[in-house]
Amino acid sequence: MADDLSIRLETISLCYRLAKQRVPSLKEYAIHFLRGSLAYEQLWALRDIDLTVRRGETLGIVGRNGAGKSTLLKVISRVLKPTRGSAQINGRIAPILELGSGFDYELTGLENVFLNALLLGHSKREIQAKVDEIVDFSGLGDFIRSPLRNYSSGMQARLGFSIATAWVPDILILDEVLSVGDVTFTNRCEERIRSFHDSGATVLIVSHATQAILKNCTRCIWLDDGQMKADGAALDVVNLYLREHGTEPGEHAGGRIHTAS
């Protein structure tokens, strides 16, 4: 594999197997199994995705709700193993699939810095060296000593981003995280993303805010129903996407008008 490749996905498919009957218990499972009536509905969240990302590229991912964007990021972050296909990921990943996943609301902000960074795979010593910088970047001030349950969602997002980006990763993965937090903080986040990019990191961004993608990415892919619909320069793909979906009500305003299906 060429040295400048950061991600190579080859015909990745991922299937969520949803049981048609709810089989939450072993007893029912045994009964259904004996009757031979175990039927599953297969939901292919990703179908034959081929993707090669070079080191240092900034890739945006657009698509409607349920198109498979987050699933793709989970495959790249090694959270989900694809049903078929091979995924080669080079380097250290900083996955931000959700800001502050793994926060403990009873612990203080500072304690959560340690817990969260440990979950991301850093050692205690590494964290001790960075903790002041993390607290400083989050801009939380004295709030850092207060339990997390007193935080607003924006404050949690700021803390989560500060922790996850305290170390320069080889691949930074952002799932819909640039839209939380206030404008000043979003600007600081984008500044940091740019500095990562300058130091050679690969950046993947999923966002419904196409502006954020145009601002931060050079390349963009469009996922639709688990398939790759377009792959190209960010501006072209975003325009293509907006032409087809731009008029859909609610989709870009955060899906509020959309009825859940």
Add this chain to the structure above:
Amino acid sequence: MREIYRYRDLIFALVARELKVRYRRSAIGFTWTMLQPLLTMLVLQVVFSSLFRMELEEGTNNYPVYALSGIMFWNFFSQSIVASMNSLKGNSPILRKLPVPKEVFPLATVISGVINLVLALVPLMLILLFTHHPMTPALLFLPVSILLAALFTLGAGLLLSPLAVFFSDVVEMIGVLLSILMYLTPIFYPMKILEHSPYLPLVRFNPVRSILEVFRDPIFRGKVPPLTHLSVCFCIALAALLIGAWAFRRSSDRIPFYI
């Protein structure tokens, strides 16, 4: 293995958190761990020594020490298993979003169980003193006994915790199985009473009994367990760990889909 070593600081943090939660919840906290064996011992003393008096084994008749060492071991074993089954479910937000090696959660649970067991040894030693039970250098063998018990328990926890993710009723089923297993383990009764019982083979070949005796020998009988028994237990513990680790590995990729 190397992956888990890389996350060792996380494991320590999880253990510390678990212990902190356990001791913060109850009003008297840490004191409880110390007090509980003493109270149990009082009850045992009153109930059993006045109700029926029998010779446990030749020479030794200290029923409270016999029963208490059994109870402490059993509590460690059963509580660790139930807790490791809940540990994956309890950390579902993490398992859905972060690429953490999933073994760390059952592992941290068993380690904090070991720490509790070690802490409970303090009141047990006090009881040995007060009841004038002979304390021999064999007590120094206890760390090995506890290590064997921990490996065995970890194996069982690794085997069962993914099942608890896939099927919601497994935790209850295991609860029932554990209570049956408890009666098949000589915790409250001496092996002697089974001499003519049809259940004797079930108890004798119960691996939990074998591991328990390794723990009980230094405390109650004041001797290091015989080498043959030790090697059998070592094999049991190792087999449990290998089977558990293998089963966990096999199913760990599917855990985020079901949790």
